Amino acid sequence: MATADSIWLRPERAARGPAPGYDRDTLAAAGVTLADAHGLAAVTMRAVADALGAGPASLYRYIATREELVELMVDRAHSEIRHPEPGGDWLEDLLGLAHESRRVTLAHPWLLDATATRTPLGPNTVAYLEGALGALSGLEVPYRAKLEAIAVLSAVVTALTRTEITQARAGRTLPQWQQARAAYLTHVATSGQHPHLAAAFAAQNADDDEPVEHLFDRIVTGVLTGLLHSDAV
Amino acid sequence: MATADSIWLRPERAARGPAPGYDRDTLAAAGVTLADAHGLAAVTMRAVADALGAGPASLYRYIATREELVELMVDRAHSEIRHPEPGGDWLEDLLGLAHESRRVTLAHPWLLDATATRTPLGPNTVAYLEGALGALSGLEVPYRAKLEAIAVLSAVVTALTRTEITQARAGRTLPQWQQARAAYLTHVATSGQHPHLAAAFAAQNADDDEPVEHLFDRIVTGVLTGLLHSDAV
DNA sequence: CTTCAACTGCGATCGATGTTCGCAGTTCTG
DNA sequence: CAGAACTGCGAACATCGATCGCAGTTGAAG
Incomplete structure (x- = not known):
């Protein structure tokens, strides 16, 4: 039975027949x-x-x-993404939505794998999109720029959350392959070639006390203001 | 034989024994x-x-x-990514590297699937990282910000190239599931709810004459300047 | 030159997975 | 009340990644 329709357009229950045991x-x-x-x-x-x-x-x-x-x-x-009512400041509203996205992804890390290749588009994902567009409704900017900004925002949030999850997992179990990768990285850094990478590697382990949320806010804000060239701070 | 080492640290040929037929x-x-x-x-x-x-x-x-x-x-x-010599302007250099990344990804679309979850880190990927850091070497910015900018840049380039590939594929074969998704999207847009989405959907099909490279440059430049708050241009 | 450990290529096979087929039982509809 | 439509599902199929063990081959040690 090759059903070419999207599952969101297909009726859940059949018209006739016994009631299904599940849904x-x-x-x-x-x-x-x-x-x-x-x-x-x-x-x-x-x-x-x-x-x-x-x-x-x-x-x-x-x-x-x-x-x-x-x-x-x-x-x-x-569906676990909460949609707070817009507060007037589009940057703040979009940042709040990004935080919600991050929160749900941290609660369900497999979302990173599930949405890496495909881009599922169910009712709740559509609601999220609508919310993001609503936050930008006051901006005098072509729709294309808004859609671009939302897509980029989504990509950035995904990337940030992914590294956050990876690092958290490495801190707990340190699961073999991460260990192997670290070994290769230090090998590269100490090989003499790749001077910039060696310097960055050395500097990275120095001062790491910025809270994750603050880093998240800083990057997301920078990306959004860069894309929508806002005049507000 | 559980080899816990990274493949990049494991010797390719064995010390003794007959010569392998392949490599x-x-x-x-x-x-x-x-x-x-x-x-x-x-x-x-x-x-x-x-x-x-x-x-x-x-x-x-x-x-x-x-x-x-x-x-x-x-x-x-x-390894197909070309590394042009730095020209002094970090934004231009990084933009060039982004174009190279896009070009190679368009030539090998499966890279999107291969790098979606994992982040392979072989010699050539390391060389790419070193090149990006080198382009930023003149910037008076903490190393962490540079690494963040490169990571975000990579995520954005991936997202842009993915939509580009998807749209190109849809234009040619229109492969069933894309058709089903379009049907669902129009259903959502015409459902009356989701007004912002409906407006965006209507406006999207209106004026689409901006060349892809220009759009690419615009977004990447916006993201990078937003992240590294450049004073140039 | 001899010897032998170490390695190579690989046929056969295992366990797991997504999916299909057909059938008996159940339930709604006319 | 009769039949159509649907449900649950056991059994099976094709395909996948990976393992095992063996015969043949090579290179280094003595």
Whole structure:
């Protein structure tokens, strides 16, 4: 049954027939729980079915493919993004939205993997987009620039959150491959070539006391003001 | 044989024993050819072995895992990045490097998938980093800000190139899922809710004549100047 | 030159995964 | 009440990454 439609346009329940035992959101919730605990790779069809007490093939009555399950999971996670009412200052509003995005991503690190390649676009993601556009509604700037700014903002927030998660994970478990990478990096830094990198590497471990939120604010603000050349501070 | 070392620190040839029939770069080249033609998913161990005329299990004499093969491929692709000599203006130099990054990514679109989650760090990627730091060497700015700027730049270039590739692909083949997404988007835009999104959607299809390179320059310049608050231009 | 440990290529195979097929049971509709 | 439509799902298939063990080959030590 090749359903070419998007899952968001496909009706959840069939018109006729017995009532389904589960629903999409239940599948998504089970997938989110699994991914939160053991990463996105642990979200296999069989694992989700087991968590639900269902047979491995039952899930295909609700979703057409695993990709769609991930899409449901992403949108469910995005539903946790709070949308505060706009306060008039577009920079502050957008910064608040960026903080929400970061918070949810820290709570569900697998979002980085799920949204790295594809760009799921469910109702809650759409609501996020609408919110961001609403924050910029007072700005006298072409729509294209606003969409660009939002896309760049999203990319930057993702990148920042990714390094934050990576560093936090390295601090706890130091999981082999990170160790191997550090070894290679010090090898590169002390090799004599790459002088700039060596200097940066040495300077990096010196003063690291800036709070993460402050760094986050500084970078996001810089990027946004650079893109929308604001006159406000 | 659990080799915990990075592949870049592991010796390519063994000290004793017969000469290997292939080498790492040959594997990487075969993988790149396959990925260029049919995407990263087509780079399976068996496919690479077939392309080389080798048995499916032979590759594991050169790499420990498929991840390492992808790492080799990424670094080989990054070797195509040209490093022009610095011209004194850091913004121009960094912009040139960004263009090189975009060019190589357009030539090897699978780089987006390969670098989406992981961040391979081979010799050529390190050389790129060194070049970017070198371009900023004249700036009176803490090293941390330079590293941040480079990371953000990389994220932005990736995002821009991804949308560019996606749109180009949609223009040619319009591959089903894009069609489904467009259907959902128009459904959202015409639903009455999401007024800002509807307005943006309507305005987007109006005037689209800005050349891609110009848009690229504009955004990258905006982001960089916003981050490093340049006084130039 | 001999010897042998070390390495190479690789066929066979394992476990896991996403997905399909067909069937029995269930439920809503006309 | 009868049949159509749908559900749950056991079994199976193709494909994937990875492992194991063996025969053949090489290079260095004595």
